[in-house]
Amino acid sequence: xxKYNLIFFMVFLCLGLRSSAFTNLNxxxxxxxxxxxxxxxxxxxxxxxxxxxLLLDKYTGSGFISSNMYQxxxxxxxxxxxxxxxxxxxxxxxxxxxxxxEKTHDELDIxxxxxxxxxxxxxxxxxxxxxxxxxxxxxxxxxxxxxSKEFHRYSILWTPHKIIFWVDDVPxxxxxxxxxxxxxxxxxxxxxxxxxxxxxxxxxxxxxxxANYKYAPFVAEFKSFSLDGCAVDPIQEVPTDCxxxxxxxxxxxxxxxxxxxxxxxxxx
Numbered sequence: 063x064x065k066y067n068l069i070f071f072m073v074f075l076c077l078g079l080r081s082s083a084f085t086n087l088n089x090x091x092x093x094x095x096x097x098x099x100x101x102x103x104x105x106x107x108x109x110x111x112x113x114x115x116l117l118l119d120k121y122t123g124s125g126f127i128s129s130n131m132y133q134x135x136x137x138x139x140x141x142x143x144x145x146x147x148x149x150x151x152x153x154x155x156x157x158x159x160x161x162x163x164e165k166t167h168d169e170l171d172i173x174x175x176x177x178x179x180x181x182x183x184x185x186x187x188x189x190x191x192x193x194x195x196x197x198x199x200x201x202x203x204x205x206x207x208x209x210s211k212e213f214h215r216y217s218i219l220w221t222p223h224k225i226i227f228w229v230d231d232v233p234x235x236x237x238x239x240x241x242x243x244x245x246x247x248x249x250x251x252x253x254x255x256x257x258x259x260x261x262x263x264x265x266x267x268x269x270x271x272x273a274n275y276k277y278a279p280f281v282a283e284f285k286s287f288s289l290d291g292c293a294v295d296p297i298q299e300v301p302t303d304c305x306x307x308x309x310x311x312x313x314x315x316x317x318x319x320x321x322x323x324x325x326x327x328x329x330x
Contacts, residue, residue, distance in 0.1 A: 084215055084231055084316065087138060087288040092126075095289050099125040099255065104279070113285035116258045118144075118151060120275040125257030128289060131159065133304045135291025136311055137254045138217035138228075143174055143183070144280040145210040150262035150273030151176045153282045155216055156188075157252040162296050166193040168248035170218050172227060174209070175202075176266040176273070183209055187227050187235050192245040203234060203330050213285065220248065221311050226319070233319050233327045251296040254289060258282050 090096075091111040098105050101124030104117035116124045128137075135157075143153055153174040160167035171188035183205040207214070217228040225237040225248070239247050258280065262272040273280075290311065292304030311317060319327065 084138070084217070084228075087286070088290065089286045089288050092287070095129055095287055096126045096254075097129050099127040099257070101125065108285075113283060116153075116256065116282045116284070117279040118258045118260065118273075119279045123257060123259035125255060125259075128254035130293035131162075131251040131253050131296050132157075132289075132291030133251045133294045133302065134221050134308055134311060135252075135254075135289065136217065136219050136314070136316060137291075138215060138286075138288040139256070139284045140213040140215050140286040141209070142211075142213045142283040143209040144258075144282055146179050147177075147274055147277045148210075148280055149176045149178055149266040149271035150260060150269075151280045152257075152259055152261040152265050154255065154257045154259075155218075156255050157218060157220065158255060159250050159252045159296065161253075163193075163250055166250075168192065168250050168252055170220060170225060170227075170248060170252070172216055172218065176261070176271070177210075178266070178271060189225065189237060189248070191243070191248045192250075194246045201235065205229070213283070215286070217288075217316065219311065219316055220252075221308055221317070222249075223312070224317075226316070228316065231323065233323050234330060236319060236327065251294045256282075256284060 092107050092114055093111050101122045104122055104124035105126060106115040137157060139155065141155065144151060154171060156169060156171040158167060158169040169188060169190040172185060174185045177183050184202055185205060186200050186202040188200055215230050219226040223239050226233050227235045260273050263269045292302060292307035294302045
């Protein structure tokens with residue numbers, strides 16, 4: 063993001079032009095919606111169960127997964143990234159069904175690519191449908207703030223008609239479903255995941271800078287989880303009717319992008 067665009071975003075935020083899309087979300091505890099995925103000793107839940115810390119040390123990373131799979135949904139969390147030197151350390155917030163549909167999986171990613179202290183943070187979005195990597199792969203952006211200093215909200219909206227990746231109230235990417243996409247549009251039930259792991263071979267400057275465990279443990283913090291969608295069993299014989307859930311998702315403010323937000327999105 064250029065200096066001009068950074069100034070634009072500061073004006074965008076300071077003038078109070080943000081929408082109310084994320085002010086009335088239904089937030090959940092960890093127990094209500096999530097389960098440990100791996101690295102149990104490196105997953106630390108708060109006493110009130112409303113937040114969780116994911117740690118990466120020289121032995122293992124860690125992660126969690128939603129307790130259900132969803133046929134479309136809105137997935138959101140406040141996240142604070144590891145501070146100081148974090149090169150090679152990837153924190154991912156994403157949806158996937160790769161454990162069920164190994165060869166035809168769908169996936170929607172927000173991945174933070176590690177950082178060298180003092181440099182702008184970079185992240186990427188990915189979109190896979192039916193196992194295809196031809197559309198929406200690894201589009202990279204710069205954040206206009208330091209995500210290790212305070213919590214920010216990161217969200218993924220997925221409906222039968224569109225996908226939006228949000229950072230706070232700024233839409234980063236919108237994908238409108240079209241006939242040309244065919245089966246490349248994600249359409250099968252997905253779980254929500256969050257992970258922290260060592261991706262030194264590619265994450266930061268193409269792998270130039272590696273994870274340095276002198277700075278471990280690397281800690282990513284998550285809180286204010288919001289997960290709205292139609293919970294389904296992906297292998298059940300009788301499909302679940304998710305029309306009411308889709309109607310709900312498409313009636314929310316986060317389904318629509320106003321003119322100011324669209325102007326901000328165009329600057330990425």
